[in-house]
Amino acid sequence: MLKLTKSLGQSFTITNLAGLRALNRSYAATNVKEGAQLNPDEPIDMPNPFEKDPEQCILCKHDITPYYKNVKLLSQFQSPYTGRIYGRHITGLCKQKQEDVEQAIKRAQRCLLMPGYHKDLEFLHDPKLFDPERPSRPHKY
Amino acid sequence: MPSYELALVLRQMPRPELISAIRRTAECILDSGGIIRKLENLGTRALPHKVSEHGVVHREGTHFNIAFDTSPTKIADLKEEFGRDIDIIRRHVFKIEEPEKFKCTLHQEMLPPAYRKDVQEMIEIAKRKQKPKYNYNSGLDYYPFQK
Numbered sequence: 001m002l003k004l005t006k007s008l009g010q011s012f013t014i015t016n017l018a019g020l021r022a023l024n025r026s027y028a029a030t031n032v033k034e035g036a037q038l039n040p041d042e043p044i045d046m047p048n049p050f051e052k053d054p055e056q057c058i059l060c061k062h063d064i065t066p067y068y069k070n071v072k073l074l075s076q077f078q079s080p081y082t083g084r085i086y087g088r089h090i091t092g093l094c095k096q097k098q099e100d101v102e103q104a105i106k107r108a109q110r111c112l113l114m115p116g117y118h119k120d121l122e123f124l125h126d127p128k129l130f131d132p133e134r135p136s137r138p139h140k141y
Numbered sequence: 142m143p144s145y146e147l148a149l150v151l152r153q154m155p156r157p158e159l160i161s162a163i164r165r166t167a168e169c170i171l172d173s174g175g176i177i178r179k180l181e182n183l184g185t186r187a188l189p190h191k192v193s194e195h196g197v198v199h200r201e202g203t204h205f206n207i208a209f210d211t212s213p214t215k216i217a218d219l220k221e222e223f224g225r226d227i228d229i230i231r232r233h234v235f236k237i238e239e240p241e242k243f244k245c246t247l248h249q250e251m252l253p254p255a256y257r258k259d260v261q262e263m264i265e266i267a268k269r270k271q272k273p274k275y276n277y278n279s280g281l282d283y284y285p286f287q288k
Contacts, residue, residue: 056247057245092247112150112189120189
């Protein structure tokens with residue numbers, strides 16, 4: 001990142017960044033290549049170098065597909081008190097993954113692999129993926 | 142022939158009987174013209190809750206999975222056949238599907254509501270559903286006639 005800022009500082013003068021940009025914008029947008037050749041001080045049309053990578057949910061980041069036989073993973077998305085599946089505002093998953101997790105949990109419960117009204121005691125002290133006390137969005141409860 | 146997965150929960154019984162029960166179900170699939178791809182034992186353990194099936198209350202069971210290929214028209218017959226077997230507590234047939242590739246949309250969902258695509262669509266629908274208001278075009282700020 002430091003290198004990038006240095007190289008940017010070399011190619012753009014301060015006056016160029018402040019004043020001339022607005023004047024030359026329309027010109028630069030129409031013929032970018034020609035403008036760059038004519039005047040090397042002009043701003044170049046380039047994607048934002050400081051743009052951050054898009055945020056990913058925890059399952060997408062590690063490329064995990066929830067499956068009904070993977071009970072240990074699925075039980076992490078279940079409340080230990082009531083066995084209810086935590087919502088998207090708590091789990092922090094993307095829409096598709098949350099749907100997959102919910103479907104897999106329901107399937108596991110029908111196959112008697114997972115309890116529905118509590119969390120399996122075996123997995124009670126598993127590491128927490130999220131804090132249900134601090135949801136990302138307010139909710140009706 | 143599509144691939145299916147049969148998730149079985151068998152009642153608690155001694156090993157030879159268990160083997161014969163699994164053989165029975167497997168032969169049932171083979172008789173219907175199917176192919177067995179995989180047999181998977183998920184172990185004997187206490188069920189998450191007591192289950193009443195075929196007039197008996199079960200508290201322990203053996204989980205067993207059979208992956209097989211067969212014609213979709215035979216699935217209903219197989220289910221009916223397994224439903225009559227008193228050694229089987231639960232039977233579920235799931236289709237084996239490759240998970241679809243998709244990109245994580247979390248960064249879009251974390252945007253403020255006005256920038257989210259689904260919210261914008263909802264606003265569009267609400268606008269469309271609003272009743273058209275009659276414009277009197279009289280230039281007066283009140284309705285001149287009796288209503």
